[in-house]
Amino acid sequence: MDAILVQILNGLDKGSAYALIALGLTLIFGTLGVVNFAHGALFMIGAFCAVTLQRILNLSYETVDPDKTDFLGQPLKVKTPYVESWFGPDVGAAIIDWSVPLAILFAIPVMLIFGFVMERGLIKHFYKRPHADQILVTFGLAIVLQEIIKANFGANPIQTPAPEMLSGVATLMDGVVYPVWRIVYFCFAALIIGGVFAFLQFTTFGMVVRAGMADRETVGLLGIDIDRRFTIMFGLAAAVAGLAGVMYGPINAPNYHMGMDFLVLSFVVVVVGGMGSLPGAVLAGFVLGILESFASTTWATTTIPGINQIIIYLVAIIILLTRPRGLMGRAGVMED
Amino acid sequence: MNVKPDFSKGKNLAETAPAYLSVWDIHAYYGESYIVQGVSFNVHEGEILALLGRNGAGKTSTLRAIARLDDPQITHGEVWLDHQPLHLKNSHQASQLGIGLVPEDRRIIPGLTVEENLQLAQIAPPIGWSIERLYELFPRLGERRKQEGVTLSGGEQQMLAIARALARDIKVLLLDEPYEGLAPVIVDEIEKTLRLIKEQGITTVIVEQNAVRALELADRSVILDTGSVVFDGAAAEVLGNEELRAEYLAI
Amino acid sequence: FTNEPTGSSVTLGFNVPQTGPYADEGADELRAYELAVEHLNGGGDGGMLGTFSSKVLDGTGIMGKKVQYVSGDTQTKSDAARASAKSMIEKDGAIMITGGSSSGVAVAVQGLCQEAGVIFMAGLTHSNDTTGKDKKANGFRHFFNAYMSGAALAPVLEKLYGNDRRAYHLTADYTWGWTQQESIAAATEALGWETVENVLTPLAQTDFSSYIAPVLNAGADVLVLNHYGGNMVNSLTNAVQFGLREKQVNGKNFEIVVPLYSELMAKGAGANIKGIVGSQNWDWKLENERGDKYAGSNAFVKSFGEKYGFPPSQAAQTCYAQTLLYADAVQRAGSFNPCAVAEAMEDFEFDGLGNGPTTYRGADHQCFKDVLVVRGAENPSDEYNLVEIVEVTPVEQVTYAPDHPMFAGGALGSCNAGA
Amino acid sequence: MFGLDKKDLTLLLVVALLTLLAPFILNPFPTGSGLAQFNAGYPDLMQRFVIFGIFAIGFNILFGLTGYLSFGHAAFLGVGSYSAVWMFKLLSMNIIPAIVLSVIIAGLFALVIGYVSLRRSGIYFSILTLAFAQMSFALAYSVLTPITNGETGLQLTLDDPRILGASATADGSIPVTNLFGLEMRSAVNMALGPWNFTFSAGYYVCAVVMLLAFYLAIRIFRSPFGMMLRAIKSNQNRLNYTGLNSRPYTLAAFVISGMYAGLAGGLMASMDPLAGAERMQWTASGEVVLMTILGGAGTLIGPVLGAGMIKYFENIFSKINDNVLHGWFAWMPDGIEDLTVTLIHPFIGKGWHLTLGILFMLVVIFLPGGLVEGGQRIMRLFRRRKATEDDQTKAKQPAE
Amino acid sequence: MGILEVKGVNKRFGGLQALGDVNLSVAENTVHAIIGPNGAGKSTLLNCLVGKLIPDTGSVMFNGQSVLGRKPFEINQMGISRVFQTPEIFGDLTVLENVMIPCFAKRDGAFRMHAIEGVQNERQIMEKALAMLDDLNMADKRNMHSASLSRGDKRRLEMAMCLVQEPQLLLLDEPTAGMARADTNNTIDLLKEIKEKRDITMCIIEHDMHVVFSLADRITVLAQGTPLVEDSPENIKGNPKVREAYLGETA
Ligand SMILES: Nc1ncnc2c1ncn2[C@@H]1O[C@H](COP(=O)(O)OP(=O)(O)OP(=O)(O)O)[C@@H](O)[C@H]1O
Ligand SMILES: Nc1ncnc2c1ncn2[C@@H]1O[C@H](COP(=O)(O)OP(=O)(O)OP(=O)(O)O)[C@@H](O)[C@H]1O
Ligand SMILES: [Mg+2]
Ligand SMILES: [Mg+2]
Secondary structure, rough: OHHHHHHHHHHHHHHHHHHHHHHHHHHHHOOOOOOOOOOHHHHHHHHHHHHHHHHHOOOOOEEEEEEEEOOOOEEEEEEEEHHHEEEEEEHHHHHHHHHHHHHHHHHHHHHOOOOOOHHHHHHHOOOOOOOOHHHHOOOOOOOOHHOOOOHHHHHOOOHHHHHHHHHHHHEOOOEEEEEEEHHHHHHHHHHHHHHHHHHHHHHHHHHHHHHHHHOOHHHHHHHOOOOHHHHHHHHHHHHHHHHHHHHHHHOOOOOOOOOHHHHHHHHHHHHHHHOOHHHHHHHHHHHHHHHHHHHHOHHHHOOOOHHHHHHHHHHHHHHHHOOOOOOOOOOOOOOO | OOOOOOOOOOHHHHHHHHOEEEEEEEEEEEEHHHHHHEEEEEEEEOOOEEEOOOOOOOOHHHHHHHOOOOOOOOEEEEEEEEOOOOOHHHHHHHHHHHHHEEOOOOOEEEEEEEEHHHHOOOOOOOEOOOHHHHHHHHHHHHOOOOEEEHHOOOHHHHHHHHHHHHHHOOEEEEEOOOOOOOOOOOHHHHHHHHHHHHOOHHHHHEOOOHHHHHHHHOOEEEEEOOOOOEEEEEEHHHHHOOHHHOOOOOO | OOOOOOOOOEEEEEEEEOOOOOHHHHHHHHHHHHHHHHHHOOOOOHHHHHHHOOOOOOOOOOOOEEEEEEEOOOOOOOHHHHHHHHHHOOOOOOOOEEEOOHHEEEHHHHHHHHEEEEEEOOOOOOHHHOOOOOOOOEEOOOOOOHHHHHHHHHHHHHHHHHHEHHHHEEEEHHHHHHHHHHHHHHHEEEEEEEEEEEEOOOOOOOHHHHHHHHHOOOOEEEEEEEEEEHHHHHHHHHHHOOHHHHEEEEEEEEEEEEEOOOHHHHHHHHHHEEEEEEOOOOOOOHHHHHHHHHHEEEEEHHHHHHHHHHHHHHHOOOOOOOOHHHHHHHHOOOOHHHHHHHHOOOOOOOOOOOOOOOOOOOOEEEEEEOOEEEEEOOOOOOOOOEEEEEEEOOHHHHHHHHHHHHHHHOOOOOOOOOO | OOOHHHHHHHHHHHHHHHOOOOHHOOOOOOOOOHHHHHHHOOOHHHHHHHHHHHHHHHHHHHHHHHHOOOOOOOHHHHHHHHHHHHHHHHOOEEEHHHHHHHHHHHHHHHHHHHHHOOOOHHHHHHHHHHHHHHHHHHHHOOOOHHHHOOOHEEEOOOOOOOOOOOOOOEEEEOOOOOOEEEEEEEEEEEEOOOOOEEEEHHHHHHHHHHHHHHHHHHHHHHHHHHHHHHHHOOOOHHHOOOOOHHHHHHHHHHHHHHHHHHHHHHHHHHOOOOOHHHOOOHHHHHHHHHHHHHHHOOOHHHHHHHHHHHHHHHHHHHHHOOOHHHHHHHHHHHHHHHHHHHHHHOOOOOOOHHHHHHHHHHHHHOOOOOHHHHHHHHHHHHHHHHHHHHHHHHHHOOOO | OOEEEEEEEEEOOOOOEEEEEEEEEEOOOEEEEEOOOOOOOOOHHHHHHHHOOOEEEEEEEOOOEEOOOOOHHHHHHHOOOEEEEOOOOOOOHHHHHHHHHHHHHHOOOOOOOOOOHHHHOOOOHHHHHHHHHOOOHHHHHOOOEEEHOOOOOHHHHHHHHOOOOOOEEEEEEEOOOOOOHHHHHHHHHHHHHHHHHHHOOEEEOOOOOOHHHHHEEEEEEEOEEEEEEEEEEHHHHHHHHHHHHHOOOOO
């Protein structure tokens, strides 16, 4: 029983990562009709915002400790971060400790600007081009971004730990423990998803964007500058992807190809959810997350060997064959 | 027939534009294909102009060019509305300057209710008639305000499209085939509405295959053929001119 | 024979991962190769040439021919690795191929070299199969293997955690993972440990939470992570997240074991690695801490560190050693002919390359030497001191018979000198 | 001739000429020179060019004609490779049975996957094919190891049964793949001054197969069947109300392109008897999509160009290292040399992905129709210049 | 007993009864017009005939065989062709190819590869298609990209595609909507000519009364999903109920 509960939690947690990425992807696809293969890269860039902030906070000056030696036998240079010398060791250490939550503040403007620039500079010109061209250009961009990160940060994963306070485990029930940060992640995802939904559902911006999804030209005829809103939308999607990345850092250490790892999966999630449907993408994210968790239990893998390897794809096939447009897809979107 | 307004010396001289809406020698392309081949005409304040011509003459393209939609692209020529250079604007700016287009296939936005379709028109300034006033004009829309716009019948959709244009403070109403695919009773009803709108002092350009009905409504008429103007004059003149009717309108 | 060097130089092919998750490891390997070439050609401070027990190399290249090299990208994919190796052989005339940082690639390239008639000096490859069922007459491995990890770890694990333990294995679901799991399970079961469960995890897995969570309720008190690289960093991070390290089971502290360790993994795992035990082929502190037996280590660290600014990894050391061993074998054989080189290498006993006295066993082309048991440092003094050496298991304890069941099947075949 | 019109025949002949002379064309630089690094005329890479050319041609029959974007085509290539290697292990080292089997098995595989996936269209179809391929990959990598040899890849061993042929040669090595005795690995070297050209038996076998495949593709493009496929791409709805069931046509196209992929896989294994699971991964499927779009989807020659381009970068650029760069720029003053090398460094060797990514973006931004469009533009420019020259010469002629 | 027998057909969309108990009998070799207000269910009825929609209850018999439960392409093979309200053609193909495709289908609808034969080898099909285009005065446009045709030509092309199949029953959904008067008259002539030349039954939906009264032998008036009256054109014109619900004062 407890085991099932924990697997459900795991599923929700995985699901929230899938749902967040898929949400951003659907925003871009649904509004702009652009198949964005660089979306995974946006997620990765978000995670590297946290890495960068961590590096900035850890900028240090060096003092020589004559008692110790380094690997070449020379006196060891000890590094002290500037923040520690400015704010005192305790406060400084605390700031460094909280670098991931702080990175949220850092990532929001960075990702928004990144999204704006990407849309204005590149994507804008591809609205009317075939999806194949969009795939090629965004895939090219993804590679470029990835390589730039690799050139600067290396290929090895870089830990961005959660603050001490949030990194232990929480006892939810007798015998059921769960990592605090994963609970935080889930709540954060719920908050973002709720926020995006509320924003789109209850503001006129949302109505305009929904209208723009359906018919750009007519919305323009009504005096609305839809391009600007689309740019904002792209920035928003980039920010959602980026924040998902920042918060994901403590769960799994960021590396330069984490975006590619998620890319295919998030496309599967979006399509299973149904093209153009935001709730569909979120629902599919959670469904696949939970099923994946259950498929990886020993019980499942002993019953059907290898099921954990293929579960997502298997479920995707079954759903797509039984429901022609995924869980909640709209007719006519990307069906030809 | 047309006087080219002397726009060359800047803003002040723009006031020399001879009419409310001036279209001067516009040329427009869909990609490589050259469709609007030098169209010029003037519309005066408060009048109804019927823009006629055969299929493929370029009527829709002309209206779309005036409303500054992305396609077709104007490569040459000028469009002035009330001393504002529309040819330098894009579609949402044109709309904000007072252009209201009721497109060929009505373009009711899917997923939105009747009321939301109208609200959408009132997001960007300037705002025209209030939604309540529009429901007074089209009571059938008021009854269906919570219904999704695209599930309306063809006639109601046409009403919604016109109402949506009026929900903005427009100076010129561009109607593209408002009668197409409508039952004769509905056509009568819409015609009544258009007369009502004219009484409100709104300038109108109407494109219609049902030329007789359009000419009966209009003050003046412009006839297009393969992308250029072949006639510009009073509507009654067309009705009286056998040759013109036979050659370009086949009526 | 294939690519017989006719001019004044000889070309070696360094085939390492330059893209993909192991790119950093590949970069380190390439640095070691470049250093080795420099030393062979008489540049630099000579590195381990000075400590190497065999003295036939004199800094004038190999058999008087200047050493040149070409490099390629394996992408850690067998296909790409073979394509790259082929281009080195067919286009650049490489006489020896070396490198790689995964067993799949090593086996694939080893097979290719056998067919093409050049020598393959494996880089980092830990699967039993490389010198087990997939061994080849033209292929040689300096690195240790999964069996050796198990044999080296077992006594230390017993000492640290006792012999009444229940182990839960998470295993990467491909051949290397399986052979390592088999080896560790066999070695620990011999101590009296019980293997509660072995769960296979998909290669592409990034979040291991759903595999870690069941460990909590399985009644196990040791978790063995048969993962490498990014997989290991993630599974370890997740295990620590779930509080496994602080957990008490059956009145004992819960322990995590990572049988195959590397410096880059330790760096990637950050603070999570503290106190976690595993095995390594070599460590840069070896000579400092364990004395002259491991001569060569310091010489290598010095020349590598001075050139690149940080200490070498075990992958770098194995690649450097492989290059020197090849050059030495050619020199001793007096010929570049792969068959002559192989013969010179077989059952060659040497010392001074950092690992202590070592034998290249002729029967399966596997090197036998001491194996390090290491542990994540609790308070690293700097970023290069992430692991501390717990124990050095002597070579006798990790040696096995060539026909050991875990290595059975397959045959060395006969050496191929190519066209 | 061959049932082709003049334009297609010219194209076929040009392609034939280029492939047959490839060992010369791809080796423009003398062996010893610094630029020899850019030579692509060695057997393995030339084989890869044509094999991936076949793969992309086949993919284009599906994607270019019907518009169905399969994201799982690598699965067929992988299946083809596995079949071929098994044939080498069990039957004989002759490549004919191996290739035949790989085409058949890939075709059957495509039939099953296509039958299911073609129930959906658009992106839904793409994701279905992707899912099937990823499942194949995951299973091949792990559970199916007894058949596929998992991570390591399926290889020949000394104890293969091989009914028609020896398990091992007299000197104790594994026999070599051959075509009725002509060994695929055999090659003839020709030294011409400083140049060195290699004529490999394997390459010419592949090249001939590629030309046949290309010819067949032209015929399919120009046939009523091809027209039907283009009709499907254009308006499937209309087709249904025209009394045609589009499913058999799309399925046929899918199976044909699957068989092309199987053929490529079989050839790949014939050149180098190994089959790895990575050949089935989504990145491999994505690669053929990129090749086709990069070259020009729906054109006959585009996919081959795209395949060549990507393989060239993968094999040539990845091998350029700083050492090589220093070799090239040794003539510069030291400081400038170092600077140049530092500037180029990020784009070569381990940065070859970066160059490829930039290339993708440049091509798709500036040449919407892919490399073929680039070619056409150059041709047009050329023609226009010629035309104006003609005009000028005409103008200069005094009227008589 | 007509060639097409529709009995008791019902179709609901959610809460909306689009078709309520429709009975319709179309006699062989006649032109049967269906008229009615917007949203009456005319297109829905047509969709039920060609397999685009499946009625909730009722039966549709064509030539004594049930149409229901068959796929669109099977129904077409039975001899029913349909011209859509918005032209459905193969935009990427040339005009000639557009007409050749239905010929390939016509042979019996079976799957044929023809993977190796060149198109030019299929001479007799090409000639048949050309003859058809000639009939419709479109032979000169045979090598044009069909997407770049004007709207009237597209509709004509679609008619050619349907006619070349020599269907027994041709369904036309507002064939002249938005068509210029001249083209409308041409279309009327064409349809008349076809009816004389071949044994063909037609079912036509139209709001243009000029077209309806020129062509129809019999007219069904549909209102709110149910047939109001079915009668000859003359009687319909005089029917006060129809005037009120549909024709208005125009007729
Ligand atoms: N998007 C487009 N791309 C290319 N050509 C177009 C496009 N839209 C219209 N055309 C062409 O432009 C010409 C004029 O079209 P337009 O729609 O303006 O005619 P119209 O006068 O409105 O005709 P109709 O009465 O049929 O609506 C036609 O020949 C048409 O084929
Ligand atoms: N797919 C659908 N879902 C829901 N309602 C539908 C659907 N299709 C049609 N309707 C509704 O059914 C009714 C009948 O529609 P239909 O298209 O048959 O009308 P029509 O008689 O062809 O009208 P028009 O003359 O305007 O073309 C309309 O009220 C329409 O809104
Ligand atoms: Mg029009
Ligand atoms: Mg209708």
